[in-house]
Amino acid sequence: MEEGEKEVMTEKVMEGVASIALLPNGSISGHFIQLPNSICYGLHGTELACERECSRGEDYRLIKLTVTDYNSKRERNVVVECRGHDAAKICKIDHAHGWQKDVVGMLEEKHPKDRVSVSFECETLKAENAAEEHIQKFMPKLVGMDAVVNIGPMSITGINFEAEAEQE
Numbered sequence: 001m002e003e004g005e006k007e008v009m010t011e012k013v014m015e016g017v018a019s020i021a022l023l024p025n026g027s028i029s030g031h032f033i034q035l036p037n038s039i040c041y042g043l044h045g046t047e048l049a050c051e052r053e054c055s056r057g058e059d060y061r062l063i064k065l066t067v068t069d070y071n072s073k074r075e076r077n078v079v080v081e082c083r084g085h086d087a088a089k090i091c092k093i094d095h096a097h098g099w100q101k102d103v104v105g106m107l108e109e110k111h112p113k114d115r116v117s118v119s120f121e122c123e124t125l126k127a128e129n130a131a132e133e134h135i136q137k138f139m140p141k142l143v144g145m146d147a148v149v150n151i152g153p154m155s156i157t158g159i160n161f162e163a164e165a166e167q168e
């Protein structure tokens with residue numbers, strides 16, 4: 001590589017549809033189906049306790065999201081911001097101004113070179129009977145937990161389970 005040239009790395013972008021159950025305790029659980037190959041990944045998130053700036057409403061929270069590749073049994077953690085009570089919008093933490101750097105840095109210590117970005121926006125909200133029917137069919141372990149279901153487009157950038165497996 002000549003002086004002045006910059007190395008351009010292309011990050012893997014996974015796009016598809018996610019079905020996420022929002023549980024009353026603030027946790028999330030669901031699936032991400034990467035299209036067009038219909039590869040299924042697990043999603044599980046727990047709310048992180050932290051202070052936020054006063055200009056943010058009650059519906060802003062940080063989630064430690066774990067993305068699981070069922071085929072390789074690999075997992076990857078990322079801290080994301082979640083807005084909305086019943087209809088969630090999830091975005092990467094870099095867009096969240098005002099969160100303490102120690103909270104954001106918690107998970108970046110494990111993968112300092114990797115910048116994982118997650119984006120999700122609810123297009124379909126299922127509650128009460130519709131949510132229970134969806135949960136019985138697709139997430140049977142969550143039956144009876146009084147969750148609402150969000151379905152919508154999701155994209156994940158910066159996770160490449162296949163490349164990680166090849167490096168080992």
